[in-house]
Amino acid sequence: MKIIKGIRIILFACILILFSNCNNDDISSKSNAELVTVGDNDYRPDFHFTPQKNWMNDPNGMVYYAGEYHLFYQYNPNESVWGPMHWGHAISKDLVNWEELPIALYPDNLGNIFSGSIVVDTNNTSGFKTGSESPLVAVFTHQNPANNKQTQSLAYSNDKGRTWTKYANNPVLVNNNKADFRDPKVSWHKGTQKWVMTLAAGDEIMFYTSTNLKNWEYKNSFGKNVGAHGGVWECPDLFKIKDINGQETWALLVSINPGGPNGGSGTQYFLGDFDGETFTSSQVETLWLDYGTDNYAGVTWSNEPNGRNLFIGWMSNWSYAQNVPTYSYRSAMTFPRTLHWQKSNGKSIIVSKLATELIYATGATVIEKTDVPSDLELLDDATLGGGKFYLETTLDFSTINKANIKWGNKSSSVLIEYDKANGELTLNRAESGFKFNNLNGNIIKCPYVLPASNQLKISMLVDKSSMEIFLNDGERVLTALVFPLAPFNNLEITANQKTKFIKKIKLSKLSK
CATH class of the missing domain: 2.115.10.20 (Glycosyl hydrolase domain; family 43)
Known part of the structure; x- marks a missing residue:
């Protein structure tokens, strides 16, 4: 009994030392990615x-x-x-x-x-x-x-x-x-x-x-x-x-x-x-x-x-x-x-x-840009983190072959990629939180060949746990659930090479 009691004291001391060595940045990063508790209201659209x-x-x-x-x-x-x-x-x-x-x-x-x-x-x-x-x-x-x-x-x-x-x-x-x-x-x-x-x-x-x-x-x-x-x-x-x-x-x-x-x-x-x-x-x-x-x-x-x-x-x-x-x-x-x-x-x-009728749900514009010089990054954004927004962007594939839209946080995300050579858009939610019974490897594929303009307009309605994605005014549609384990407050739009490819982007809040 004395030995067990001694081991307990040592373990308790080790835990105190471990937590005393954790600085605020470490705790903050974990709370953003791992320690946030989510429930029905966080997912209910x-x-x-x-x-x-x-x-x-x-x-x-x-x-x-x-x-x-x-x-x-x-x-x-x-x-x-x-x-x-x-x-x-x-x-x-x-x-x-x-x-x-x-x-x-x-x-x-x-x-x-x-x-x-x-x-x-x-x-x-x-x-x-x-x-x-x-x-x-x-x-x-x-x-x-x-x-x-x-x-x-x-x-x-x-x-x-x-x-x-x-x-x-x-x-x-x-x-x-x-x-x-x-x-x-x-x-x-x-x-x-x-x-x-x-x-x-x-x-x-x-x-x-x-x-x-x-x-x-x-x-x-x-x-x-x-x-x-x-x-x-x-x-x-x-x-x-x-x-x-x-x-x-x-x-x-x-x-x-x-x-x-x-x-x-x-x-x-x-x-x-x-x-x-x-x-x-x-x-x-x-x-x-x-x-x-x-x-x-x-x-x-x-x-x-x-x-x-x-x-x-x-x-x-x-x-x-x-x-x-x-x-x-x-x-x-x-x-x-x-x-x-x-x-x-x-x-x-x-x-x-x-x-x-979507106009009755569309609120203030968060960001609106045209002819973005290169990649776009929006970090720690409250609208993105709230999971209620409408994103419209037009990407020019005249000089690029691949482009990605990533919505996530430091440890998890959902990734949209268009591959011009393969004529295919993929939605990867394998690292988005919930595993969806590993259906199709959690990668959703959509064949789509660009028009002669080489432009891809992507409109995306996000409402907490759902993504409705429309390509070139609805020629293709992908609807997918996503259940983040913590808020997704970052957005990145990147291409396979550094060049001007984002013709326009507009991010709007959803509000009643």
């Missing part, structure tokens, strides 16, 4: 929707009505992991400030409430109207937890979406031979004067039509032997899409899990034609809406007042969504985006741009 508590995944039933953008979503009110699905509900007037409302749809004797959509039944084709308001009709998947059987059902609201009544004769569409038969996206087709249901069924998309939302007739299928088939197809969306000149084509979005471009879940798309019954596409290449790992199951708003294809996605990935280091809640949605189509390097693609 301010400008993206998150539920107050518990689990959220796919966006559902997005509809605009009477001055409000409605966002419904897959929700487990009991835990912060996936479980019995309900429809959560939130509304916004500006897409920046969201109000969470009571749960809209609960599980019942037919099963859990999986994904679906909502339409404004202006002409009361369903017969559900009881008052002065147009009925909002939800078309959703019932999932029987006992046998996983999936059927399609209806619910309706006559009070602007505040309360919901399930249709007495649910389900309205049954299935006997498909293990996966879900996520109906319904829209009105003017040409045929019918409702069209776009439905995911295993590894294909099935199309049904109806005149009253209650009785559905199968028309056609799409997807066999085209696109990516590394996993189950989910959460489809079908809509007309315009280019900047107003020329229209049709777009079909299909989420897939697994099989995304950088591992885990992702969203592919097809451009083609739709006649009200059949979707056709001559596309042979698999095209991805977002090359990042954290944009899944996204669809567009119905009845959008400005005629926009306004999109939002679930900002996570099924490979690690239930393990990210937020514990009172999981997860967040992307910031809303508008979708257009255009020609790029001779190919038709969808371009994504942040919704113009």
